Amino acid sequence: MRALFKEARPGAQLIEVPEPTPSHGEILVEVMATSICGTDMHIYNWDAWARSRFPAPMVFGHEMTGKVVQVGPGVNPDMVKVGDHVSAETHVACGHCLQCRTGRKHICKNLRILGVDMPGIFAQYAVIPAENAWVNDPDMPWEVASLQEPFGNAVQTTLAGPGVSSRTVLVTGCGPIGLMAIQVARASGASLIIATDPNETRLHKARELGADLTLDPRSTDVVKAVYDATRGDGVDTLLEFSGNQAAIRQGFQSLTYGGHASLLGIPAGAIEFDLANDIVFKAATVTGISGRKMFETWYQVRELVTRGKVDLRAVISHHVPMTHFEAVFEAVRAGNAIKPVMLPQEV
Structure with missing residues (x-):
């Protein structure tokens, strides 16, 4: 089969590799769509x-x-069977640590991640643990189904804590997950959504998806603009996706x-804060995501997608065969793509 193979150097290779075989508790999936993550x-x-x-x-993705x-x-047919359309929960939990045994598999201390560990x-066929398969409605478009995993990040971030209903919200970082979060906040009844990003293309998309006010931090005093827009109170909720030190500071300074x-968002290293x-004098509550x-988040994802509350296709910037991988990776690196989808079965 064709697969994107990663060696210990920049770039990747599209090469022929042996088709994998599922072991105990695993399934083999014919991959119909993949998307590129940070x-x-x-x-x-x-x-x-x-x-x-x-x-x-190793093959990545x-x-x-x-x-x-x-x-x-050893795969329970009531869980998943041949012919099912599935997406993958990419966090593979050990099942026996403290976190797993207390209902928090997503923060398993022995966590492994598909395509990382x-x-x-990024291949025509892939093996995944059966318990990590999420069975989709068979009429869900492939490209939409492939985005549910990153969309789940946006859903958990947005709905954590008190949620955003009737609250003012600041989204820092309008990459694909930040843009998805804007849709979730709008669908959840946020009263005001402000978004920041230095990329005008992304700010334009943020406005399309429901942001009431977009701010370019290169030309705008973000904190002043946020306080002006919130009657001097600051926002009720900060959703931070950028990992950028300046944006994180602006976000917390803008928080009521x-x-x-x-x-x-993940900073490149330690930051000053x-x-x-x-936090302390503001009595702020902070949740790391x-x-x-x-699979609580997956049920929320399914409801938002299948009932038309969000449109994941709105963040897709490219549909290309996997043979065109270099072009889309370079487009992402140059800031000229939002969320590319690659189709491994096309040439």
Whole structure:
């Protein structure tokens, strides 16, 4: 089969590799659509994080959907069977640590991630644990189904804590997950949504998807603009997706006293932060977000998508065969793509 193979250097190769075989408790999926994540870009670029984490050489990628073509021994047919259309929950939990045994598999302390710690899905066929398969409605478009995993990050971030209903919201970072979060906040009844990003294309898309006010931090005093828009109170909720130190500071400075912050963005390293004034004296509540709750968030995702509350196709910027992978990875790196979808079965 064709697969994107990653060696210990920048870039990737589309090569022929043996088709995998499912072992006990696993399924083999014919991959119909995959999407590119920020994590994949770290691996593709072979940056310091990737060098310290990714066990090259190996197939990478983790956001996917496809058809089950084979099940290994020990798979419960009531859970998943041949012919099912599935997406993958990419966090593979151990099942026996404290977190797993207390209903928090998404933060398993022995967590492995598809395409990061174990072979991935940028391929024509992929093996995943059966318990990580999410069975989709058969009429869900492949490209939509492939985005449910990252969309789950947006859902958990937005709905954490008190949620956003009737609350003012600041979204820092309008990459694909930030843009998805804007849709979730709008569908959940946020009273005001403000979004920040230095990319005008992304700000334009944020306005299309429901942001009431968009701010370019390169030309705008973000904190002043937020306070002006909220009658001097600041926002009730901060949704942080950028991982950028300046944006994080602006977000917390814009947060009202007693507000709630959900943090998904990952800084490149340690950052300086005014803990006393921005959290302690504000009595702010801060929630770190790691992936999706297994599988509470997936049920929320399904309702939002299948009932038309959000349109995941709105964040897709490219539909290309996997043979065109170099062009879309370069488009992402240059800031000229939002969410590319690759189709492994097309040439």
